[in-house]
Amino acid sequence: MFITATVLYLAYNYPWQESYWFWPYTLYEVSGFMSGKKLKFSVGDALQLQYTRGQEEERYYVKVIGFLEHKSLIVTTPRLDGVPMSFREGHLFVARLLSGNSVYGFETSVLRTSLHPYPYLHLVYPAELAHLIVRKAHRAPTDIIASVTNEDPDGEYIENQPTRIRDISTAGLAVSSPQALGKIDDLVTINVKLTVAGIEEYQVLPAVIRNCIASPDPDLDDPQEFRYGLEFQLLEDQQTLVLHGFVNEQLVRQLT
Structure with missing residues (x-):
């Protein structure tokens, strides 16, 4: 099932050398929906995890610390007030990830949780991806x-x-x-x-x-x-x- 959540496409075309802004990304207008693309994760990528409980939507920001293609994605455990949160195995998330010049969305769930040697989660490796394009942003x-x-x-x-x-x-x-x-x-x-x-x-x-x-x-x-x-x-x-x-x-x- 493809994800209908809003995700962004970012193009690398801003001449950052000419300004202290150092901002290399410019947003472009939505032009379509794409799926079936292969996503290359990198250690250190920032990942947003979102799930809905009743009328309440919660979003957490974690980092990718490892992965094995088609098996699992390993991320830091979300924290609340500095304390690692607890998630059950099978817990469902919608995830969004900025990778290179694209932002992808996919569905995943918790495969395994661990507290040692530090808190982290194994997530199901995404089988399907989607991303959109949004309009140019002005500073x-x-x-x-x-x-x-x-x-x-x-x-x-x-x-x-x-x-x-x-x-x-x-x-x-x-x-x-x-x-x-x-x-x-x-x-x-x-x-x-x-x-x-x-x-x-x-x-x-x-x-x-x-x-x-x-x-x-x-x-x-x-x-x-x-x-x-x-x-x-x-x-x-x-x-x-x-x-x-x-x-x-x-x-x-x-x-x-």
Whole structure:
């Protein structure tokens, strides 16, 4: 059975060398539905797991730590308040994964759970895949205070690190921070208030670090700043609506 959940196609065509934004992806308009494609996983890929219980939808973000084609996909166990969650074998998920320049969706379930030597899940290897294409995203320059938490379970980085959002689109954003936020491909959570139509909307946005200057650079306006390009990881519908509204308002203001 093919998946009807929304997934995204991302094209690598932004000239990141010309901007501190470092954002290599541009979104394109939905043009069709494809299935039967072979997906190549990579260790470190960020994966979104979603399941529905009654009227409640829950989504978790994990990392791929291994796989055996046609057998199983091994991922970190989702955490709630820093504690590994418990899932029964056979638990069903809809999964979404950004791989290269495409985002895929597939159905899977828990094959086996383990707590040793660290918590992880074996998931059923996907037999069928689907992905869609969405419209091009525009970036709007901003100067918004936010905080970023690195979701690395080892806790190497400071939680709720103060940052400034330098520009934003429906695909991702650029931030600057006086402290390092993480490494490329690290999963992070952005906490920010966005004002849309005069209403403040508090958002908790999952993202992955795609590009960064990992140490202070004298060529930047502030040589003590670290700057990162963050890519959103398959947001919920409400988050997408807020982002579209916010970005569109910022772009309109630039024209007036």
